[in-house]
Every structure is written in C-alpha cells, then in structure tokens.
Amino acid sequence: MSETSVADRLYGAGAPALELDGVTRHFGALAALSGVTMRISAGERRAILGSNGAGKTTLFNAVTGEFPLTAGRIRFFGEDISELPTQERIRRGLRRTYQISQLFGRLTVLDSVFLACRGVSGRRFSLRRPDARDVSMMQARSIITAVHLDDESDRLVSTLSHGQQRQLEIALALAGAPRFILFDEPAAGLSPSERRDLVAILSALPKHIGYIIIEHDLDVALRVADYVSIMHNGRLFKEGTPEQIENDPEVQDIYLGHKHH
Amino acid sequence: MSELLTAARPRLDGTFLERIGLGNIALVIFLVIYPAVASEFFIVQIGAYSLIWGMLALSLMILAGYGGMVSMAQISIAGVAGYTVAIFGMNHTGVHGFGWPFWILVPFAVLLAALVAGLIGLISNRTEGIYTIMITLAVATGFFYFTQQNYALFNGHSGFAGIEAPKFWGINWRAPVPFYYLCLGCAVLSYAAVLYASRSAYGLTLQAVRDNARRMRALGYDVTRHKVVAYFYSGLIAGLGGVLLVWFNGRISPGTIDVSAAINVLVIAVIGGMRHPIGPFLGAVVVVLIQTFAIDVVGAERYNTLIGLVFLLIVFASPDGILGLWEKAKLRAPREQVFQLDPLRAGVMSITNRRKRNI
Ligand SMILES: Nc1ncnc2c1ncn2[C@@H]1O[C@H](COP(=O)(O)OP(=O)(O)O)[C@@H](O)[C@H]1O
Ligand SMILES: [Mg+2]
Numbered sequence: 166m167s168e169t170s171v172a173d174r175l176y177g178a179g180a181p182a183l184e185l186d187g188v189t190r191h192f193g194a195l196a197a198l199s200g201v202t203m204r205i206s207a208g209e210r211r212a213i214l215g216s217n218g219a220g221k222t223t224l225f226n227a228v229t230g231e232f233p234l235t236a237g238r239i240r241f242f243g244e245d246i247s248e249l250p251t252q253e254r255i256r257r258g259l260r261r262t263y264q265i266s267q268l269f270g271r272l273t274v275l276d277s278v279f280l281a282c283r284g285v286s287g288r289r290f291s292l293r294r295p296d297a298r299d300v301s302m303m304q305a306r307s308i309i310t311a312v313h314l315d316d317e318s319d320r321l322v323s324t325l326s327h328g329q330q331r332q333l334e335i336a337l338a339l340a341g342a343p344r345f346i347l348f349d350e351p352a353a354g355l356s357p358s359e360r361r362d363l364v365a366i367l368s369a370l371p372k373h374i375g376y377i378i379i380e381h382d383l384d385v386a387l388r389v390a391d392y393v394s395i396m397h398n399g400r401l402f403k404e405g406t407p408e409q410i411e412n413d414p415e416v417q418d419i420y421l422g423h424k425h426h
Numbered sequence: 427m428s429e430l431l432t433a434a435r436p437r438l439d440g441t442f443l444e445r446i447g448l449g450n451i452a453l454v455i456f457l458v459i460y461p462a463v464a465s466e467f468f469i470v471q472i473g474a475y476s477l478i479w480g481m482l483a484l485s486l487m488i489l490a491g492y493g494g495m496v497s498m499a500q501i502s503i504a505g506v507a508g509y510t511v512a513i514f515g516m517n518h519t520g521v522h523g524f525g526w527p528f529w530i531l532v533p534f535a536v537l538l539a540a541l542v543a544g545l546i547g548l549i550s551n552r553t554e555g556i557y558t559i560m561i562t563l564a565v566a567t568g569f570f571y572f573t574q575q576n577y578a579l580f581n582g583h584s585g586f587a588g589i590e591a592p593k594f595w596g597i598n599w600r601a602p603v604p605f606y607y608l609c610l611g612c613a614v615l616s617y618a619a620v621l622y623a624s625r626s627a628y629g630l631t632l633q634a635v636r637d638n639a640r641r642m643r644a645l646g647y648d649v650t651r652h653k654v655v656a657y658f659y660s661g662l663i664a665g666l667g668g669v670l671l672v673w674f675n676g677r678i679s680p681g682t683i684d685v686s687a688a689i690n691v692l693v694i695a696v697i698g699g700m701r702h703p704i705g706p707f708l709g710a711v712v713v714v715l716i717q718t719f720a721i722d723v724v725g726a727e728r729y730n731t732l733i734g735l736v737f738l739l740i741v742f743a744s745p746d747g748i749l750g751l752w753e754k755a756k757l758r759a760p761r762e763q764v765f766q767l768d769p770l771r772a773g774v775m776s777i778t779n780r781r782k783r784n785i
Contacts (some may be wrong), residue, residue, distance in 0.1 A: 255645060281645045284646035290631075292628050295626075407745065
C-alpha cells in the first residue's frame, strides 16, 4: 500500500508530524549531520537558522530520503519512513522546496503544477490528456492563483524570472494534500515586496499543515515560525521561541553577527 | 472551460500544435494520393522505406526527445521483432519457420520486442547521458555478434530469407501499393499515438523526468518505472517497424541490425529533429533519398561520406535538425507568413519538389 489511507491519517493524527532520532549523515570524513534529534508536532511551524554549511539542507535531504542516513531513524506521523524511497515519503504527505530551484525548464507552469498534483493522486501513467474537469488540473489552477502566477501559467518555466521560479517552487510543494512541508530558503534572492508575498502565503496555509522553514532573514523567519532551532556544524545548537532566540546573547553573537555579511 | 484546455498546452508547442490539425490533414492527403502520382520505385523504395525508418527513428525520438535517454539499441529491438517473424512465421531458409498465422505472429513479435526494450531500459536505468549511449551500444553490438555466431536460433551469418508480408482481406500486402499503404497505416498510427500521448499525464511525466528527475521523485513519482515504461512503448513502435523492415527486405540477417544500422537510426532522428514526432519522418525521407541517389551523384564508395557531411551541416546549422531549421526560418519570416506556412506542409513541399526533380 503506497498512498496514505484514511486509517493511516487517523492513526497518525495524535503522533508528532516529524520525529528525528539521532539522524546522522557523513560525506566521507565530513559529518554534515551528527545525531540530530528533534520532534515537531502536527501543525507546528518551525524555523531553522544556521550559518552556511551548518547542515540545514542536508537535514532536508535526509528527511525526504534524497540522501540515505548514515545512522538514526525518522518517523513521519508515527510511521518509520527511514527506509522508504523519496516518492513514498512524498505520497504520505511530505513536501519540500529547494534552495536552488529544481524545476522543469521545458514545461509550462501549469503542466508543472499539474504534475505535482498528479504525483500524489495516482493515475501517474495515464495516457489520456487531462481535460478541463480533471481534478489535478483544477487543483493546479487554484494553487497557481494562490502563488500569484495566474498570468504566467502558459509560460515555459525556463522563461520565468527568478522571483517567479521561487513562487513556482512553493506551488509545487502545495500540491495534493500536504501534511508537512520543508521550505529551504524560499526567500533567497527575493525583493522586499516578494518577501511580503511569501510571508502572506505561508501565513495563509491551513492550520493543520506544519512546516520547517530554513531562512537566513530573521525578519521573515521569526514572523512565520512558532519555534526556532539553530544548527551549527551538523548539530542542533539551540532551540526556543522567537523571543528567546532573539534575546539569547550566544545566538546574537554567532548569528546576528553573521546576518549582514 | 475551453480556456483551460488551451492553457494546458505549452506555448512553444502551442504555436505548433494549434495549426497542426491542418498540417496533419494536408500531409495525410498527400501521402494517401502519393501512389497515384509516383512510380513503383518511388512508392516502395522511397515511400515505404522512409516510413519504416521513420518509425524506427520515432521510437528513438520518444526516448531521446521526451525522455532524454539516447538509446542505440532501437535497431536491436526491431531485430528482435524481425527475427521473431522469421522464426515463428514462414521463411524459405529451411530453418525453423513454424508458420504461425500473421495475426498471432505480429502482436507476439511486437510485444516480445517491447518487453526486450523494457529490459534494456531496466539495465540502462542507472546510467545517464553518454553512459546510456555506451551501455545500449554495447547491448546492440552484443546482440549483433550473438545473432552472427548463434546457429541454433538465429541461423548465424546467413539469417533467414523468403519472409513475406501476409495476404488478408483478399489483398496481397507484398505488392508495392498495398505494402506502401500498410507502412503508411502503421506509421500514421504510431505518429498519432505519440503526438496524442505527448500531452497526456504520462507523456508530461516523461518530459519532466528529462528536465529534472530529482524533482520528480520529490513530487511522488517512481522515476525508474516511468523510464522503463518509456522503453516499453518505444519498443512497440520499434518492433512494428522491425516487422515491416523484414517484410520489406524479405530477409533478416545480422547485417540488418549491425552497428551501422544502429547509427543510422540515430542519424535519421538527429537530422530530422527530436522536438516533434514528425522530425524522425523528415529525417528518414532525407536519409533514404541520399542513400538511394548518392550512388548516382558521388558513387557508391562515398555515399557514407555524403551522409556524414549532410549530418554535420544540419547539426551545425541547427542542433534540432530540420525541425530546428524550420523554427529558425519561422522566426525570421514576417508575421503573416508565419501563420500561412506550416512545418508539415513545408516538409511535404520539400518532398514533392525533390520528387518532381527526380522523376
Ligand atoms: N552532496 C554532498 N557531497 C559532499 N558534501 C556535501 C554534500 N552536500 C552537502 N555537503 C556538505 O555538507 C555540509 C552541510 O551542507 P548543507 O547541508 O548544504 O549546509 P547548509 O544548507 O546549512 O548551508 C557542507 O560542508 C557541505 O559542503
Ligand atoms: Mg542550504
């Protein structure tokens, strides 16, 4: 059974969205992640901060299964997903965006989002052309509206501006019925007004959808997160509410000093 | 509602596809009346032969153009179907020739070819780019030597002769005009199926895998399966082309599926262009015309040189082959002309002009 069934969802409803237990990932001699243990409840919104090379993106790759773990376990709504291939984790309601946009250059915006909706809804091998009443096509339309890409839906992805590509990254992660989303620096390279849009989109997500957002910009991170984790050299360094983090002298030393580089 | 339908088409193909209805009709009308205006030589040696090679190149175009997987083993897959027809059908060689009726034989041969194609897809799945080319070339070379050295099944070097297209519905499909229409029917069927399926959910997944396989996994797709299924579908077309090829030649031997034949498939697809399923057929017409008439122009010895030169010229002028040349010309042309001209009609016109010159 590959898709998340109703029973699974009911069963997983009480469990935390994401439980990491001693998650470790080595690249040769480099310990990109060492013994990361964290617990994020359903609907929680978490920000992860940390300098470049701290292991934040590697953590996402570990959770989605793009990099196999060297050690540790990962549970998603109570189910151990450590051994599952990426697509199976996605079909269970996990989503992600990429720090460096990973898009389909020769497809249109609408087709890309349509594929994102189809990918988690079955009929992936259908040889029929989707028509106007196709459920995934209608979903794709409304997601495109939500990320303000209406006017671009027929354009080839490779012709979009950087900001539009970042919006499409988010659109792909909203497809289907996400239960938990990993946002990897979604604001990178966005203008101030695009950042405001991003904050609005994140704030407008239904309450039951939790997420982790990696974000260097404290103004963004602290506005869209209930709780903050700080990573350093592949380890969790500190956790707390946005106020605690903002006022922590150690964090100010390491992090805020790093903010304007 | 209708807005949504048009919107589902990419803009690049959109300009193409919006007018392709007209182009397709013009092309089919031309191809249907072609036997009425062409000599027997032109009907079979140019017409039918181009349609067959166009199908073989189309089977590569599915993999390479939509899937980004350049397979050199398409001729081997055609060979699997061709040998199956020779072994399980009738031949005059006196080896095997079980005499199965064509309506079991052909589906069996095509399906077997597609399954072998799927297997090749599975084997080459972990490779990319040049490594896919190398591993599939190794498969093609291996299959060639195997057929040459194996007598028990493939009758070695001499292969099988005396293989004939069947007679049914009171028509002898071996005769020039019926055989042409048989090839045309198969080619049109393959072309239309590919054109339709390219915009289906599965067709889009294949193009997305080509653009970014990693993201496809992160959207819930099992990328390996999507690639292997593409090999299977391409194998159906290559297999059908292989059956027609063995009927065309009346024989099959290791020489039919050697490395130069494998390269021929690639050359045709590249010359024609792999952005649209019409490309392989355009390429096939050009290559078959050169192969046929180069002997008169430059002599038998140098015809490969001529093909090579044409190949270089076209690839040099446009990485997307004849289709790409057309796109370029369209960009330069004034607006009104853009809407009057049509890539398919342009292809037809160039074929017609060549025919007039040559007859
Ligand atoms: N695929 C990889 N191969 C080798 N080293 C990698 C790979 N991905 C990341 N790393 C290394 O792991 C460390 C953490 O990287 P990353 O997770 O991308 O950091 P962050 O996202 O926090 O900036 C870095 O030292 C990086 O060089
Ligand atoms: Mg990173």
